[in-house]
Amino acid sequence: MSSATERVAARLPDNDAVLILGVLFGLYVGFTVLGMALGLDIAGLASTLQRITFFAAVYALLALALNLQWGYAGLLNIGVAGFMAVGVYTMAMLTAPASPAAGGVPGLGLPLWVGVVGGMVAAALVGALAALPALRLKADYLAIVTLGLSEIIRLTYNSTTFQTFSIAGADLGTGASQGIQTPTNPVMALYYTTPSSPAAGKTGLGEAVFGFFKTLGLDEPVVVDWTYTIVLVIFVGLFYLLLTRVGNSPFGRVLKAIREDELVASSLGKNTNRFKIKTFMLGCALMGLGGILWQGSQQLVNPALFLPIITFYVFIALIIGGSGSNTGSVIGGALFAGLLFEGPTFVRRLVQQTVDxxxxxxxxxxxxxxxxxxxxxxxxxxxxxxxxxxxxxxxxVVLVYLVQNRPDGLLGHRKETAAAVSLARERTAAGQADGGETEVDDE
Structure with missing residues (x-):
């Protein structure tokens, strides 16, 4: 590892919140400067920062879910996009109206929360199906299976055979390549009396909020988009707390043991097959929810949104932050979204505007x-x-650099504790009187 990389890693603060907020602050400052150089007004800057935050949040959600499988248990899942598609399409089919408008795809007309839970359950069940080969396959072979399964899922949703079909007398469909409608953005209900038709009128909250931000030069779509993005940020926090608790629990310590040496974990009496199936199911359920929160907000989804490149992007985000680190997953998602996904577009606009x-x-x-x-x-x-x-x-270029200089990611320098509580022993009054030295051991 290069000495420069070591120095940068050593200077990173240990406080996770400071790390994450520092990365976001740096991205905001950078894109604000670029936006001002491009001549964007306050509405344009707000929209730009909203887009950066949105993509940082969705990639963080998916990187956290993948980190549970790959970072904790060492299970190489290259079918992230497929499990996202299962969650989104199941939610859409459960919530679509039974009697849609002309050209629409029929569904069961269930409430949104039922569709979200159903999408997570469906993704978890497909994850259990994918985990069965995981009992026998290792590393690259498991990756091939999950990649193949992801493409089978996408092609199934793209097939005209399932464009419309019936199950037990209920009409359903995937819409094939034309796609399927998803529920109206739920945050619209906060601001509009009829969420599907904003022109029908605003709620009292909508009048107050839109009126306030209008004085700042922000129009209604920007406010709605920022509200939904804030909801995504909250979900990132919930994912982070959940997976941190999982990682620090006895269940999580078994997953790390399986990652390091499955034979040793099995020799200690742990049913490693059961742990891998549970991990796959939980991770895929979170991927399904991540897909719902991301693509489910598009109003219309189609199989082209779930290409294998999405899985590749999620892996890049996790590799940048550091596999096995939840904080690294969030930071990796933010850096990927800002510097690699949105950054080139702004640089192009700036160069084209300043140089002929x-x-x-x-x-x-x-x-x-x-x-x-x-x-x-x-x-x-x-x-x-x-x-x-x-x-x-x-x-x-980033991948080559990381593989050569920082294969563990930006936070790979951190020591991973083996217990849920700190094992550091503080100096006691008696120890000080005896002239003893404080012993600190976080490994």
């Missing part, structure tokens, strides 16, 4: 041909024209 690069060449060959005359403009214009490609390049 001309038209972008049609091919890479044309872009590099100008280098012979020491003109880097065409290559830069070609690179910025397709920001998604630039994003992959940045992700690749």
């Amino acid at each position: 690069l001309g038209g972008a060449p049609n091919t890479f060959t044309d872009a590099i041909a100008a280098l012979g005359s020491l003109d880097v403009g065409p290559l830069l214009a070609y690179t910025l024209a397709d920001v998604s490609s630039l994003r992959f390049v940045l992700v690749g």
